[in-house]
Amino acid sequence: MQHQQNTQNFKESTQMPTQQSHGGHEMFDVHEAISGLIGGMEQSLFYEQHIQDPELKTMMQKHKTFLTQLYNTIVETLKTGQEPSVKTQTYEMALSNNVVYGMQPSQPKTPAQSVSEINDQCISGFMMGALKQNASTFTMTALEMTNPVLRRVFADSVPNMIEMAYEVFLYQNKNQYYQTPQLQPQDMQNYRNSFAPVQGTMPH
Numbered sequence: 001m002q003h004q005q006n007t008q009n010f011k012e013s014t015q016m017p018t019q020q021s022h023g024g025h026e027m028f029d030v031h032e033a034i035s036g037l038i039g040g041m042e043q044s045l046f047y048e049q050h051i052q053d054p055e056l057k058t059m060m061q062k063h064k065t066f067l068t069q070l071y072n073t074i075v076e077t078l079k080t081g082q083e084p085s086v087k088t089q090t091y092e093m094a095l096s097n098n099v100v101y102g103m104q105p106s107q108p109k110t111p112a113q114s115v116s117e118i119n120d121q122c123i124s125g126f127m128m129g130a131l132k133q134n135a136s137t138f139t140m141t142a143l144e145m146t147n148p149v150l151r152r153v154f155a156d157s158v159p160n161m162i163e164m165a166y167e168v169f170l171y172q173n174k175n176q177y178y179q180t181p182q183l184q185p186q187d188m189q190n191y192r193n194s195f196a197p198v199q200g201t202m203p204h
Helices: 002-015 024-048 054-080 120-143 147-172 183-191
Strands: none
Touching: 002 183, 024 054, 024 120, 054 120, 054 147, 120 147
């Protein structure tokens, strides 16, 4: 009986209300989320001219195209409160999931002192920072919204932000901008074995 009631409550929570509106709190969150998205897109205009690696430039252009469509989808949904004409897309990253482990000697990193020192390592870091901010802001925005369509647009966009950020991470890792150390084998084993599954059945 409780399961049926929970199912009914869930169905009701995903149905369109008779009147579409927005709460004041979510307006502030949405404004911040859209502004952050715009900020990342506008920053890429500055970064793109300094990129040396064609692979990174292609990735940035692909991200920019995807994020532009996402921006239009969000703005349309915000204005209408209804299903957007172009629904949330799914971002497909180009890189494989291969991660290079271990540390290689490298020069200590220092802040750039002039624009001429801005390189692909810097730019990939800027890209990562913007995507991490968007992923976090979109998540917080989706948690407390009155409009179910706009909430779903933000919620469905978080995995895309994650995918784009992970693609940047893989690029950084491949180029030794983001090195990935590991623990000693015994320490790794101890961490893997530090939790055990619950025995028996879970309560209903």
